[in-house]
Amino acid sequence: MKVTFKIWRQEGPKDKGAIRDYEVDGLTEEMSFLEALDHLNELLVLKDEKVIAFEYDCREGICGQCGVFINGRAHGPHDNITTCQLHMRSFNDGDTIVVEPWRAASFPVIKDLVVDRSSLDRIIEQGAFISAKTGTAPEANAIPIPKEISGRAMDAAACIGCGACVATCKNSSAALFTSAKINHLNTLPQGKAEEHKRVAEMTFQMEIEGFGSCTFTGACEVECPEGISIINIAEMNARVTKSRIFG
Amino acid sequence: MNPLFFRKTIIAATGLFLCVFLIVHLSANCILLLPEDIARDLYNSYSTTLRESPLIKIIAYVLYVSIILHAFYALLITLRNRKAKPQKYVVNHSNENSTWTSQNMGLIGTLILLFIIVHLANFWARIKLGMGEDVRLDHMGNKDVYEVTYSLFQNIYFVIFYTLISIPLALHLHHGLKSAFKTLGFYHKKGLKILAKISLIYAIIMGVGFGIIPFIVYFK
């Protein structure tokens, strides 16, 4: 099949950047979207052009490194998948496919489709951990955790940190990302000791990084590859209030 | 508290207060639907009671402050949110993952704010501040607010304006009501499902109610 890619090209962070067109032939329906870009890059090399920088690693939907805006949707036209899980059979022969990097003030473009998501790491750094040292753990079954509680923690913990929530949110809010982590740890008994500090510091960092605020458009939960529910944000809001009162 | 959470909490709290206010407001407006002879007296005496009750006076001030805070913090947040996404997508199909309303609460809110200004000029300025044409007294000695309303809605342009504005109002209330609860930390899964339905019903009642009354008055 043959498609026209319209891809954002930008040399570096200070460069202005623009959309460039590439007609690509020889694609097959079985190819993943990223493999189509690989294919395009090989063609570019042979034409003596610089390759398009784009990100990926595991290519099985779990590492969270891939992620671009495809035809106006984070991770492409389907709900709840990663870019690497998108295949060319989702497009038609002759289609035009617009590919842009994640857009957010907190995700500055490094090159082409590659953005810097270290702001998410810095939110994690502010308390998404349990401050116990290696070697200090009590017996694993000493604290029973009912299935329902561990299940809820797991629902939130499934976040892969791809940043699609921020990318798709009109406010570039990182509320879904932050709330998922907070709710994972604060739901478990192991996380209780630091619950208020964690909530206060992680949400504060979220603001320092320049993410916008959540206005519950709900776009994030549709684009989230793990389908993490927006109810997590409401729960985080409750925890913020709680941490104000008891923290 | 973190500034963003503080602002959002204010918007949600004031929003909820305004939602309650609208219920009272619409109930009062329903008086207008009664036959004219009953409606005029009832309406005028009701509004006099409101103007003279000290409790209502306090609530009125809370109302003014709520509107101002709601709009002011919404403006601040919107500006900040825009700064958080300085570059827009060339192609963005946000309608595939969210409602148009949720994407445009700021715009809708601005329309409603414009309406409120007009609305206040139509009623509040005349009745309370005594600006513009004098308000006559009715046979019971109350300010004839009914007459003010009635005469306003003889103007088809105002009728259309008031009716049309009920559409963004309903949209704003639908998204605003359920979101306010979430902002304030209500996260009960089943509760939120019920809340979504309540929000829809509430928004329809408010939209239809406020939208239809000017028309009925016009044809009365």
Next chain:
Amino acid sequence: MTLDSKIPEGKLEDKWRNYQVKSRLINPANKKKLNIIVVGSGLSGAGAASTLAELGYDVKCFCYQDSARRAHSVAAQGGINAAKNYQHDGDSVYRMFYDTLKGGDFRSREANTYRLAELSAPLIDHFVQQGVPFAREYGGTLVNRSFGGVQVQRTFYARGQTGQQLLLAAYSQLYKMVRAKKVEMFPRSEMLDLVVIDGKAKGIIVRDLVTGELKRFAADAVVLATGGYSRVFRLSTLAIGCNGSALWKAHKKGALFGAPSFTQIHPTALPQSSEAQSKLTLMSESLRNDGRIWVPKQKDDLRKANEIPEDQRDYYLERRYPSYGNLAPRDIASRAAKERIDAGFGVGKLKNAVYLDFKHAIEKFGLETIKDRYGNLFTMYEKITGINAYKEPMQISPAAHFSMGGLWVDYELMTTIPGLYAIGECNFSDHGANRLGANSLLQASVDGYFILPNTINNYLASEIKTDHPTTDHPEFEKSEKETKAHIEQILTINGTKTVDHFHRELGKVMWQECAMSRNKSGLEKAITQIKTIRDQFWSDVKVTGHDKEMNTELEKALRLADFIELGILMCTDALEREESCGAHFREEFQTEDGEAVRVDKDYSYVSAWEYDNGNFNLHKEELEFEFVKPSVRSYK
């Protein structure tokens, strides 16, 4: 060179304690003065970096991804084994040790394997404390499930995302120490050389993948935690960025490479569907609990799977291994699939797959039960292939997966270069010739959290007195210069073929000759072919862009250059080992009905290869079985 594995004295169960009692210690004030470099931020790297930092060392941690959370430990689905005996089914440290040793076909050290089993229980405690949401019973206790090759239930899991949850716990702990300013994190940084001063590892050369700048980092010890190298086959279950370059650079600087050819081929991955394919996605092995594997009895059968009647289907695993059937161990299941595919019975567009059929299971247990058990896997399958596997059988195919081989390490996890450690998948230690399911996360974690932080003192205690290295040492100068020249050489070739082209060529040769089954002439041919690929690569590769920018094509080229050389070593190792053991199956050494024949008398050793200017010299670490008598693995 004599290889000293430094196994402590005493009974099997006392060895680790005996080691710790005698190991040298460093007082906290001195730990602050010691710098450690950790390359890799996966389960072993992040675990080691955070634990070493907690102990007081000054740690720098490097990864090529944009964040430590991306490391490929994240992709492990199944679980992590531990001898907790929570199910009261007769499990014990000794049983787990024996299962692991036997699973590895008796090609690993007893003492290491025992320690792995011994430390598994406290590791579960550790992860629970760090907030890993392992599966629980309604009453709140931990759940276990069974996994291939064992008869007890000792696998802990967090849905199908165990690796992710463990990695995120390690990543969190790492960032806790970043916040405490005890770890400095360097994402988007790739190690391109090891710096050895006076015979000891003292630093690394790193390329900043954003600016392209080469940077020098000095330390008192270097820890490699860079994972497996199965991307040498190009198509594998690994992440695209996974590479063997750090290992290879260390190898070239003198570290011996242990059992490079021991590579596990996983039987249940999705088949390749086109030339352009970059990755083979793994489907959890647990599917084999209910799915039946078959191919048509008739060659080149063009009918759809559902149109082929029962009597024309060949359930070859059930036929060949009646007692284990579809649950035969990974190496055996993979080999049997290859045998059928090579014989022309493969299915699918490229005739490179076999069917994994749930028809009978659905008939027997009902659709809902199957959905409940494997729903997420069926969804994943449909996302990738567009096929509804409830209605027609899945197509699966073997894929390169885990590297049992890696840098040779002693009991302390130190390589043959003093001060250079290798932990996790990148070393050769506990798995022998074949790894059991759910032992990979275990080994990575135990190495990083528990073993290395206890053994590194023993070396560093003597380094306090020696001069701390600085980056203006001539060896740093030399290393950086060589690295620079290497990069320039690649960029100036300006040939006619892409990096991926050569990688595909290498992958084809490796997959054909050095994967599931190997033979002498094939391996000899492969070595010649790879050498040709190497020469063509260095004369005809084309990389655009320059080195002072983010250049993903250059990154790929640098990794491939090392993979090509590693490929030669893998074939050399496979050629040398004239026996069949675990994942290493030499066609010349099999019984009449196609089962592996191990030759303990001649090959009961770990091969450790020394780099010698493009050639490889073999050293042997003889394996002594003091406590266990090697037996024949049979799954008939």
